[in-house]
Amino acid sequence: MQTATRPGTLHVVATPIGNLGDLSPRALDTLRAVAAICAEDTRHTRQLLAHYGVERPLVALHEHNEEQLAERLVARLLGGESLALVSDAGTPLVSDPGFRLVRAARAAGVAVSPVPGACAFVAALSVAGLPSDRLAFEGFLPAKAGARRERLAPLASETRTLAFYESAHRIEETLSDMGTVFGGDRRVVVARELTKLFETVLDGALDDVRARIAADPNQRKGEFVVLVQGAADDADARIAEGKRLYAKLGEHLPPSTAAKLAADLSGAPRKALYGS
Structure with a gap:
């Protein structure tokens, strides 16, 4: 047998x-x-x-x-x-x-x-000093700016720490878009070339870290993990984010449409956005 x-x-x-x-x-x-x-x-x-x-x-x-x-x-x-x-x-x-x-x-x-x-994003998280009890891993963002901002927009009110991978030739543009969508004062950690000879870990406000990378060509080389601190989980923070979005959207859309979209994206009450 x-x-x-x-x-x-x-x-x-x-x-x-x-x-x-x-x-x-x-x-x-x-x-x-x-x-x-x-x-x-x-x-x-x-x-x-x-x-x-x-x-x-x-x-x-x-x-x-x-x-x-x-x-x-x-x-x-x-x-x-x-x-x-x-x-x-x-x-x-x-x-x-x-x-x-x-x-x-x-x-x-x-x-x-x-x-x-x-694992690159886990290694970055271990040295980032950001909350690690809840995490949203988003991988690589779209290469085109419009699609990238569209992917980022619903994450603006996400309270978990956000993890992304990015390439050298898009790191500046991605950080700029994150600053636009999340706010330039949101804390970010950019880990580059982890475990390699020229490993660096930069942290601070999005606008500040982007400026440091823009000023140093060496910081635009290699492979990147980008970790963004989650949004504050309280009503005031949601309203503040909603008002920021409403102001941006209101430049291109009727007030009622801008308020609806800003409320949907931020979780803020729509009526709290008018008159901002």
Whole structure:
């Protein structure tokens, strides 16, 4: 009687976000043991593996092919092979591809096991000095200014600490838009190149931090985590935010329409906004 093949395991493995010393011994053992490693950018992952002397087959898995490859990879897992899933840096699936493969593996009854490690926004939060009991992770904002402001607008009254990722060529524009939407005095922490040689963490009012970054070309290089303190959770703060929005919207819209939108976005009573 033939014994049924036991499925392998899909290991979701966190890799360093900069400092190579942050790869855990367990992660290294896992990468050495699997049949293949699914990587967002095989060139980047190959360099990481070479540093540790790991030689494993690599499978390119990214947002453009994940849907097509998932079934084939699940078949390998069901056939008894164990696979690892990594992203270019940090914890997979945090603003990175991979959830389709994980979902397909779980649906097929394959064990999916995390091998935890570095995560950029968690690392930034640990040194930010901002409230960390409640957090809203927003990932990357849209590249175009109009869409970016539209995404930010409903977050103006969010009381949780907000976490974003941003690229070097958009950091100034993003901070400017945040100042417009949230108010220039809202506290922000901008963490750059975490765990790398030129790591910096700037904090202060949005307008002040934006000006510091604008004045220093070195502060516009690398990869960024932006953490914004949440709005004050009280009626006065909501009304103040509503009045600010009403004044801005009133430059382009009839008063009644501006008041309705400002009230919807801020949570302030509409009648409190008139006459502001």
